[in-house]
Amino acid sequence: MDNLLAAFDLVFRYDVILVILLASVYGIVVGAMPGISATLAVAMLVPITYFMEPVAALAAIATAVAMAIFSGDLPGALLRIPGVPASAAYTEESHEMTLKGQGGTGLMISLLCSVIGGIVGTIALAVLAPTLAKFALSFRYQEYFWLAAIGLSTAALVAGDNPAKGLIALCVGLMLSTVGLDMITGSPRFTFGNVSMMEGINFISVMIGVFAVAEVMRCLTHPPRGDTRVSRIQRIDFRETFRAMWRYKGQMSIGSAIGIVIGAIPGAGSDIAAWVSYGFSKKFSKTPELYGTGHPEGIVAASASNNASSSTTWVPSLVFGIPGDSVTAIVIGVLLLKGLQPGPLVFVENAPLVYSIFVSFFIANLFLIPIGYVSIRLASQILRVPNTVLMPVVLTFTIVGAFAINNSMMGVTVALVAGIISFLMQENDYPVAPLILGMVIGPIIEQSFMQAMIAQNGSLTAFFSRPLAAGLGILTILIWVSPLVAAIRSHQRRRRLATEASHA
Secondary structure, X not given: OHHHHHHHHHHOOHHHHHHHHHHHHHHHHHHOOOOOOHHHHHHXXXXXXXXXXXXXXXXXXXXXXXXXXXXXXXXXXXXXXXXXXHHHHHHHHHHHHHHOOOHHHHHHHHHHHHHHHHHHHHHHHHHHHHHHHHHHHOOOHHHHHHHHHHHHHHHHOOOOOOHHHHHHHHHHHHHHHOOEEOOOXXXXXXXXXXXXXXXXXXXXXXXXXXXXXXXHHHHHHOOOOOHHHHHHHOOOOHHHHHHHHHHOHHHHHHHHHHHHHHHOOOOOOHHHHHHHHHHHHHHOOOOHHHOXXXXXXXXXXXXXXXXXXXXXXXXXXXXXXXXXXXXXHHHHHHHHHOOOOOOOOHHHHOHHHHHHHHHHHHHHHHHHHHHHHHHHHHHHHHHHOOHHHHHHHHHHHHHHHHHHHHOOHHHHHHHHHHHHHHHHHHHOOOOOHHHHHHHHHHHHHHXXXXXXXXXXXXXXXXXXXXXXXXXXXHHHHHHHHHHHHHHHHHHHHHHHHHHHHHHO
């Protein structure tokens, strides 16, 4: 309690509150730009933190992340272009709500669920940090492999009505994730002698192309469809918003829990948490056939999950100095820059500073309600702009964002090629969500598999050599076998009904 009171004294100063407010506006604006991920937003903020005290610097980063992850939903709902990777899991869902004239309501659901998920994640960060970090630290390559395998299994849940095409898209994403230098041997793969290809194909560049460039191409080849949305998008049905949140409160709780656990696992992050939560929500939904048609259930689960995860990714970073994701890797650099060493001793030597991060996250999530509401109202004005004007602007921001990732034209080339491929896939009813999922999880599953093989001299028993790994392995196999068992039971039921009908 003494540390918490000291943290309140550190945060509730006019200069720190002003920093949080400015970082809120910055995070909302930057996160809404396609291609400018939360990581890139924090990276651009780092030079400014040089001139701040440690509390203000960490508060600015925490606030910018929370705001950017929500504001990534804005272009996703309005233009079908996720602003950040964490929004990609439910972009299709929120955009379909916009097409049905429920875009404002969908964004309000996302906003409130993001706030609730963020607050729950902050409480978990403050109360359960040592326990969660200890559990996450017990994960080795075997557990990472099975966790990644479970993540890949969700591709079947987001593949739509054609699992075969979803599997093909997933394989394309996995293939793209192997381009570049082999992470174990250092050998170049699929680079075709191009030096720029040795660094691999950047996931953000692909995401920009898959969603943004493909949407521009779609608007060029198909009649504009924005006019029917303009008159209805600005209306936010608060009654329907709270009704949906109450109806799917269980999914919101599960999504928050998944986000808390996945966030505490180093290397996972909020984008994987969103995909897994969306997949689990669809798996256990009473109406899975409504997913992909503008159904708020998936939005509730995934938006709560990614914001909860954005808080708990700080757990391994603060407690053990292990980055939870790319954002907290930058945070560790900022802490070192300020003369602070992340690790268990930071809770002893600088406990009020650590607690000030918890307080900053809490304040940022409260600020998200009014600032997010205003951003929804202002963002809806985008639909009043004719597509002939809007799409060139979107393409310009897309190219700038793709170039800014590595300050290289390679990112622009990847985005344009990925956009063309995505457009052709969607024109032929191939889902693009499994492709993105494959690129996110591919490096994790490959590295974990190779490490296990090297450590155990090529023996596959390595993946069941530890109790936790064996448990995750059995769970993964059950997930894979369950559709086959369900299909067999369904076939037997149909045969039994047919036999009874023939006897009748």
